[in-house]
Amino acid sequence: MLDTNFDPKSVEASLYEAWESSGAFKPKADGAPFAIVIPPPNVTGSLHIGHALNNTLQDILARFERMRGKSVLWQPGMDHAGIATQIVVERQLAEQGNIGRRELGREEFLKRVWTWKEESGGAITRQLRRLGASCDWSRERFTMDEGLSRAVLKVFVQLYKEGLIYKDKRLVNWDPKLQTAVSDLEVENIEVKGKLWRIKYPLAEGGGEIIVATTRPETMLGDVAVAVHPNDERYQALIAKMVKLPLTDRLIPIISDEYADPEKGSGAVKITPAHDFNDFEVGKRHKLAPVEVIDREARMTGDIPERFRGLDRFKARDAILAELEQDGLLDGAEDIAHAVPHDEKTKMVILEPMLTEQWYVDAKKLAEPAIAAVESGKTKFTPENFANTYFHWMRNIQPWCVSRQLWWGHQIPAWYAPDGKVFVEENEQAAKAAAKAHYKKDTPLSRDEDVLDTWFSSALWAFSTMGWPDDTPEVKRFYPTSVLVTMYDIIFFWVARMMMMGLHFMKDVPFHNVLIHARVVDEKGAKMSKTKGNVVDPLVLIDEYGADALRLTLAMKAAPGKDVRMGRGVVEGYRNFGTKLWNAARFCQMNECVNWTAFDPKSPKHMINRWIVSELTETAATVTKELEAYRFNEAAGALYKFVWNVFCDWYIELIKPLLNGSDEAALAETRATAAWVLEQIIRLLHPFMPFITEELWSRLGEFGPQRARMLIVEAWPVLPEGLIDKKAAEEINWLIDLVSLTRSARAELNVPAGAKIPLLLIGGAKESCKRLERHQELIDRLARLDYSTIADTAPAGAVTFVHGEATVALPLEGVVDFRAEASRLAKEVKRLDGEIAKIDAKLGNAEFVRKAPDAVIEEQRERRADALAAKAKLEAALERLRAAA
């Protein structure tokens, strides 16, 4: 016998172990392929609520399709997360009092990172198991493992040889703390309060000055010009004149360029090509060589006055401003708010545009087929509007800087000869051979120190995890994958780049569908953050309420395009649903509704059983349809309602008399039907709540014949045609309405609990009489109606409640607040009057009658007739009420 509560803690781990060891997570040999590659979590990561959402949705799809008979590959793995991991290990070294990585040396440092990875990395894979994620762990991959690294090398070399990867010296976003370049996407512009200083640049000849405005005075040492707009009348006379750059001996020209905006600042802008992206372009246009004055640690450097050299950029700013002030060259300053580029990880370091040589991928070229594939619908976004986001970015894509000055990552396969010539090959031998061929002799080579952007290897994930570049059965069978489930924040970082790489190397899209889900935020809708202290830890929730409760909560709230609000209160609510289900099963078990042998859902004769089969059939169809459309909330919602509000609230109540009755045939049929419906419920719920359903599957199996298989590999309910029984549905819904109605009447009129309510049927109620007779015992039990007063007219002093054919009449003596009741009735009459007037206006509108569809018009007529009839009855009741009063 089941206990009254499900205890997730006692079964989750062993159920998971049983699934995994049974091989259920592996793709089966036959069946249509269905593949999902997991968005690889960082090896440093631990499961946060966003992962929980992301992987719950993937798992629902994986389990759903598995049950539908497909051969499901859910490919798991982890990302080496270059920057994040390097930071973690460096911090750990520091904490342990070790020397820094530079002192340690590259080789030794990398050894430490691998050790760290083996010992502490990948906690998240254990946590994903706790969530119930049915990934094929036997195929787990890591972006730095041997196979994936081989894929990376091959891709890099091929792109290089195709001219799609090249080295270039240009401005990049530089992180002075980490000492590496980062891509545009990794920059976070944060609005800060700053000052806009106005600085006088004296003309070289003839006195006078030009005022430039800047937020970054320290870069003035690298100025190569002052630009004004060609049409700016204020400065026409000054174009081509020279100014003396303050604090230096340099003379720089005043140039004319449309970049200068007369509206901004003074209309004259200083041009510092080495330290500003726009200025770099202006400098190029005017063939002005950049002057570098800030070094890679963000200190002042280069051909500048000795006193500034080596100063930190912000100290230099203060010093420069002080001197300008002293020299009378500062023309005031105003406070402004402006966006300053920060590193996206810590948001503490201000990035510096830095002139460096880096490796770039020609993204523009690769983007073309990637754009076309979404345009043609080969890859579809859900929700669709994210395709716009994708298009916008792809059509304006910039060269992708893929080199990073880090150690942890895929080292770039480029070797340099002493003369600087580069040889890009998959390994050192090949590079040496290439060099030998070029120089006609052995030449010493040194390898590029840099590593690749982490997203470079992630971009290959959809095929590298399947064994590419080898020609594996998995690649043949599972590429392209079916659906990629991810959040919108990595559309650019990952989705777009997977599209580019997939199309280039596999000649096909990496996935047919991209399901973009929303963020998880706190109950108030605020972003979760450690500093705010509003972070909800999924592992704590699993401990407290079980993985199923968390999963159902996430699924119920995963409406397309909507943030998922999470608090523990909601999870508690869905945990209650598990208890409800558990107790429904318990009830079934107590009543021996556990024999599921060869039940034909078409066989039941009893209305109630036919009705529940019908309802179940509709629910199963809805759940299937909604899951196919990735509307998890709709699918889960339909099940929730069916289980709680139909199966538990009504069906179980309605069959109690049958289960306790003396009709053996009805008893047997009801037991079988209840058992069958419960079993379908358990199957349908399994993708959402795998643990409780699997547990119920086996526990309920203790009573019947042996279960052959675990629920995880059982079939999804596909119900035959003809199970929808409209007649039964109508009759049972009538019954339910009648019971609700009398309950409502009882409450409203304060009828004492023990007292019966006389039932009165007025006019044309033959069918109702029959129904009443058929369900007399039930109605008596649930509504406590007294049939002795069945009559065809209402006695004076009764209030009638009209519902379809049945009218419930209640004696008023002693139980009714007449005035309140009269006012209620009057109000209702008024409402009906309004409705009738509205319909009359409609029906009186010639155009409506002419143009509206017949069905709509007929509906309006019917509604009018109903309203009129209802009104008449209410008025009569009101009359009697007044008389009685």
Add this chain to the structure above:
RNA sequence: GGGCGGUUAGCUCAGCGGUAGAGCGCUUCGUUUACACCGAAGAUGUCGGGGGUUCGAUCCCCUCACCGCCCACCA
């Protein structure tokens, strides 16, 4: 500056051409053997403002206001 989304019950949100809905919360009542992690009933809405299309608009179009988010710029 460009783009996307939102504005519906006290709260959180569905609905997206033809009777305004759910969950939670609230009020009242109940609890005879699945479940108090329970059951029943009830109350609450100028569907953000203004215009338009339509026989008919919460729904489609335009516009305004406010709130999110993304991209770009920021002298």
